[in-house]
Amino acid sequence: MKLMSGAQTQEMTLGFIGLGNMGLPIATNLLKAGYQLRVYNRTTQKAGPLVEAGAKLVSSPAETIEPGGIVFTMLADDAAVESVALSDSNFIGPVWRQWNSRLHEHDWPRDGARPGRASC
Numbered sequence: 424m425k426l427m428s429g430a431q432t433q434e435m436t437l438g439f440i441g442l443g444n445m446g447l448p449i450a451t452n453l454l455k456a457g458y459q460l461r462v463y464n465r466t467t468q469k470a471g472p473l474v475e476a477g478a479k480l481v482s483s484p485a486e487t488i489e490p491g492g493i494v495f496t497m498l499a500d501d502a503a504v505e506s507v508a509l510s511d512s513n514f515i516g517p518v519w520r521q522w523n524s525r526l527h528e529h530d531w532p533r534d535g536a537r538p539g540r541a542s543c
Contacts, residue, residue, distance in 0.1 A: 436461060438487025438494035439478075440507055442469040446497030453495075454478055461487045465507075484510055 435458055439450040442464040450473055454460050460478040462470050463486065470480045481487055484507050487494050498504045 435459065436489040436492050438463070438489065438492060439497070440464070440484055440487055440494065441497035441499075441503070442466075442473070443497065443499065446495075447472070449495070449497060450478070451476070461489065463487050463507075484508070 437453055437458050438461045439446065439453070440463045442450060442462060446464075447469065450460060450462060454473060454476050460473065461481050462473050462478045463481050463484050464470050467480060470478065474480050496504060496507065498507060
């Protein structure tokens, strides 16, 4: 599935956080498809191949955000997601805290399944 087509991909900047075993190939394919990328990884040297191919390495998760854009995260586990999401007050800290507190308020599992329903 293509997010945009033709010249539109040239105009759209995507953010990508997490360049491990799954994130790097996905980000590489997005770059090859013509999207501009802003990438962040806790281990910055993993971004080397993407930067050489034209991606912009940023120094914080918040810098991956482009107004109206899309940010992908491909992180190892809940702890890594929480660490990145809460690391920068300009990222999604307030939204994350509200969402996370509502999950605990309803005592729902983190996979989004409601009690009594089968989880995918």
